[in-house]
Amino acid sequence: EIVLTQSPGTLSLSPGERATLSCRASQSLSGSYLAWYQQNLGQAPRLLIYGASSRATGVPDRFSGSGSGTDFTLTISRLEPEDFAVYYCQQYVTSPRTFGQGTKVEIK
């Protein structure tokens, strides 16, 4: 199975700052079948990015995804109060569809 490793585990930033989250795959993801999800406390995950760089419907353009092969990045250009949450990457190129362990973005 493909293992996804996210870093850092926790990111402490202030509103308005830029957040850069990393996701590394144990093998190359052909077709860039990599998604990012946001999860707020007590809520279901929300799809943000699919295909490594395409924003899902309704996702603000301050969220952007990039990368290919084994290295992927989620960038939040200017953090808004509602962006402080946990973020997960997931590969969906092969079964099982594995998730990374998550990065928590917290208020500094």
Added chain:
Amino acid sequence: QVHLVQSGAEVKKPGASVKVSCKASGYTFTGQYMHWVRQAPGQGLEWMGWIRPSNGDTNYSQRFQGRVTMTRDTSISTAYMELSRLRSDDTAMYYCARDYRELPQDFWGQGTLVTVSS
């Protein structure tokens, strides 16, 4: 408007089974794969498998092979996930989530908390 509405919380004893339902509305149920994902308290997300509602095909994570069964009833646009031989470490929130064309798991149910305790 898409909705995935899951059944209510369950408390089960070790060794028992639980069956969680996920009722879909607002789209063609048979047109999209349905996935099940779980999350233990304070932990990350774990993918369990999918069902193709149009024909009932399933694909389970090896981790749950032999204990999980995913089914559907197309007449009421509902998917089910049954987990047997429950253990305490199966205590988790269980989510259904659909794919939509090239979008993976773009819509999620509200979650069903399953607690396994003697």
